[in-house]
Amino acid sequence: MSSLETRPAPDRPLIQIEDLWHTYMVGTPFERVALRGLSLEVRSGEVVGIIGQTGSGKSTVLQYLNGLLRPTRGRVRVGEHDLGRRGADVQAVRQMVGVVFQDPEDQVFEPLVGDDVAYGPRQLGLPFEEIRARVRWAMDAVGLPFEEFKDRYTFTLSGGELRKAALAGVLALRPRVLVLDEPTSGLDPRSRAELWERIRDLRTRDGLTLVLVSHDMDEVARQSDRIYVLHDGAVVAEGTPREVFRESARLEALGLALPEVTRVCQGLRALGLPVPAGVLTVEEAGDILAALLEARP
């Protein structure tokens, strides 16, 4: 599936962050400013990619998306909830925006897979049947068939399966927005490809809005409708993947690698061949190269 084309978005963004500042360990000698006036928005139904080097503020922003951090300077609005307000309903925000942190398998604590996935819905105090239905849906959605996996011991799962179980634990809350921080880091290529496929399905089949934070530039480029490039706590570039990756020199100056295909095409351009900037997919590059070869005498 290609989602490179921009699609019409509804008027009011689902999540809106304006001029957000954040300082860690305020009032201690270890104070560190992580966000400097960052603004971004997530519209309903779109896939937003966030890229940036370690320390650029990515993980800090994530924590604002579901109210783990509350703004003291700047504005954060999620749906109808203004998180800067003291009485904001944080639990409702956390149900609406599910955040899956890096290495989420660390958060699994129940012996049985089904019980662990049920932790969130149980905390919501839902009736048993509803919990069961949600767990079934979530496990099926990530590719761990409910009947087969619900009574398996969590420690017998493979790394990829455990990652999926953790993802199901967040999905069981039935969020509208799913935020994924490095969802495939540390997985083998096969589990990685499969997990990306499941994530794609969540968007196409279940209509989830996605926020992707990843070093896997190829996947971010392929999946996102829009990309934000973060550097030193602020947004330094924003646009469709094509627009963002066209400025290869600038991204490299910020210490970010281009998607592999883009890099190859950039190299060909540097050699003086007529290759357009900002090529993103293997298919696209294939067409261009085929045309090039045919044009040659």
Added chain:
Amino acid sequence: MNEFELLRNITIGQYLPTGSYLHRMDPRAKIVATALVVGAVTFTPSLVGNACLLAACLLIVRLGRIPLGYALRGLIPAIPLLVILAVMQLLFFGRNYDPASPIVFQWGWIVVTSAVVRLVVISAARFVELLFVTSVFTLTTRTTELTHGIESLLAPFRRLRVPAHELALVVAIAIRFVPTLALEGERLMKAQASRGGRFGGSRWQIVTRTRQLVPILVPLFTYALRRGEELIVAMEARAYTGGAGRTMYAVLPGAPRDWLAPAGALVFLVAMLRAPFPF
């Protein structure tokens, strides 16, 4: 407004480089001095004595050029424990502790004598003093300095088959892991909250709060064990075999004036134990 920053309130195990006299002091001297002050805290039985100790602690914090607010912050997580301890002592000691002391308050079976009140105040003060002293010690001492200091102090006992190097290592690892585990706990708390977990509520709802901790403590233990095993592998991969025949990169200088501090602490300890305080 920040419910999840655990590390903010942990002052033990952090190092705060301010380059003060305490930072530059020979770690062995500092260990001895700290032990002596801890001794003074433990054995001073009077109110006036504890007031002196608190003053001494403030002086030590000053000497280490540590912001007082930061040193006090370590107290925040301990407040419920302190209060519970005080309440238990007030409720249950009754007349068992020093029966001769006059009764201050009586209601049903609850009897509070003035000796118990004194005890409560003194134990709270002791706790604060201990926290100050140990915090300042770790805030002014690098882990490597601490390890070398302990090893060097224990070296004479090696003849008695005391594993000096290994003990030093155990202490170093234990202290080093306090902030690491706090960070990991923070991460887990956020992860569980992101999937519907509820934490917090009032500081005093002890049962609820304890039950809420299961989804954090279970993975935290797993993490600690895994980290421990990784550490073992990392050490073995670098051919670590313990202390025998190991030389040191940094040799402890041990200037004579460094021993002024323990000498001072010793004088202080004796003064505390000997002084005829009226209360």
